[in-house]
Amino acid sequence: MQDWNALSDEAFRAAARDFIETHCPAHIRRGEEHVRWEQSQGWYRAMAAHGWLAPGWPVAHGGMGLKQAKHLIYLEEWARAGISRVMEQGVLNVGPVLLAHGTPEQVAHYLPKIISAEHLxxxxxxxxxxxxxxxxxxxxxxxxxxxxxxxxxxxxxxxxxxxxxxxxxxxxxxxxxxxxxxxxxxxxxxxxxxxxxxxxxxxxxxxxxxxxxxxxxxxxxxxxxxxxxxxKVAQSLLGFERVWAGSPHMGRQAMDRLVRVAKLAGRDRDPVTLDRIAQLQIDLADNAEMYERLAQEIRAGHSFGFEVSTLKIVATETYARITELTLEVAGERGGLGGEVPFTDGTPDLLRDYLTARAPMIYGGTVQVHRNILAKRVLGLPS
CATH class of the missing domain: 2.40.110.10 (Butyryl-CoA Dehydrogenase, subunit A, domain 2)
Known part of the structure; x- marks a missing residue:
């Protein structure tokens, strides 16, 4: 069996890209947060069949056994390709919880059924x-x-x-x-x-x-x-994968759309628009730098704590602001449902804007994360 951790980071990244290009269907690579099971089951089963479904699980249980550095690359490549989340709770939460807290009987019964998609x-x-x-x-x-x-x-x-x-x-x-x-x-x-x-x-x-x-x-x-x-068991779910909530990947995809829409709308030479785009690009770069610093700590085997809350706030609010400016730049066409009537079939901008509201709520609202930082880092009173 392949020892993925023995590869260099560059070789593993290349292998991940090759697997995605070979097996992931185009309709899963639209950058949507979720897709229904009827649309995603083929991709789920392809990952399972080729051993790419459970990056953090031990090899003995059907996983890839990735160490944290390789796991981050895995997540980054899935994000780069715009791959939607597909019934991830079994792989992301149930499997790791049972491996950490379950009985041998629970592990033996449930993990194979997650891999096979018998249990969703x-x-x-x-x-x-x-x-x-x-x-x-x-x-x-x-x-x-x-x-x-x-x-x-x-x-x-x-x-x-x-x-x-x-x-x-x-x-x-x-x-x-x-x-x-x-x-x-x-x-x-x-x-x-x-x-x-x-x-x-x-x-x-x-x-x-x-x-x-x-x-x-x-x-x-x-x-x-x-x-x-x-x-205690539930708190153990909030481990390594929490870091991904602070990734700049959604913001990057939204920024690509913003730059494209500005050009199609004839706003790419307007100094005010360019200034506002540049400010958001700086914010996105700050988000990427914060994320990379934490990723380096993880790669070095260090623990992480309240900085995850900072990442969550910066990443989700930056992503939301980018979609807001995209609608404004698109003008009256930005408020239309469905594909915007530009010449290249630009994606549904209103849907992007509405989708960007959700990350500021799930995984703990940005207000809750600000309270966490205020109380536990700054020591402010409740």
Whole structure:
């Protein structure tokens, strides 16, 4: 089997680009955040068949076993190609959680089914009234015999319309402080009592959904990390992949569109427009420099902390500002849905603008991240 870590960074980057060019279909390379399973399953299965699906998993479990430096290159090349996220919760979260906290039986049962796409996962964390303050969740699970009985309501559940499994945070002890009485449970969605209601976003997609759990059953054997230890398990999800939220990749794609639209709209010689584009290019370069500095720390094996919040704020707000200026430069055509009627079939600029609102919310709003920095770095009062 290929030892990817033995390659030089340049050789691994070349291998990744070759794999993408050979196997990734064009409709997956449009720079969209998500695509539905019916559109993405061919690419998912191609990655699995050639061993490129799970970069961070050990080779023994079907992964690539990439060290962090190579993992970053993997992510960078997928972003460079504009590849959409495709039912990533199983690979990104369930697999690593089970490898870190699961039983041997859980690892042996669930990981192969993620690779084969038999199990498609979504994340059952956020609830109405328990988004940024996740520990305020009210979904409850009680034990009856050899099963948990789960009742509750999850929301903003990405991929739930296509998933057949969900990992759920549920309260299993109400007598202790709120973080201490939560458990992490694996749930099969293909049973009575699970209701999925799609939520249509402002850009017209049903990217996520509400999930209602009414007397839903899960074997006690599906508990991960021990009873009432779910908060610790959930926090372990927020590891290396958090860094990617601060990557400049979405901003770079948006900047390419802005420069192209400015030229097509005849604004590429207007000094005011050029000045505003240049300022955003400087901001994007700052974002890239911050990201690269953190990437170097990771490559050196160092840990990271609150700087991830800074990256999240800078990256998402810069990306949003770029899409805002793109609409302004496009003029009246910027407010039209569908492809903008320029001569080269410029992509849907209004969709880009609306899509850029979401990263400032998911993964913790920029306001929450500013509060984190204020309290934990600057020591300001709550």
């Amino acid at each position: 996962w979504c994340q059952g964390f956020s609830e109405p009234g328990a988004g940024s303050d996740l520990a305020a969740l009210r979904t409850e699970a009680r034990i009856e015999g050899d099963a948990f009985i789960i009742n509750g309501h999850k929301i903003w559940t990405s991929g739930a319309v296509d998933a057949n499994h969900i990992f759920v945070l549920a309260r299993t002890d109400k007598s202790v402080r709120k973080q201490a009485g939560i458990s992490f449970i694996l749930v099969d969605m293909r049973q009575p009592g699970v209701t999925v209601k799609p939520i249509v976003t402002i850009n017209g997609d049903a990217e996520f959904a509400e999930v209602f759990l009414d007397d839903v059953r899960a074997p006690v054997a599906n508990l991960v990390g021990g009873l009432n230890n779910g908060w």
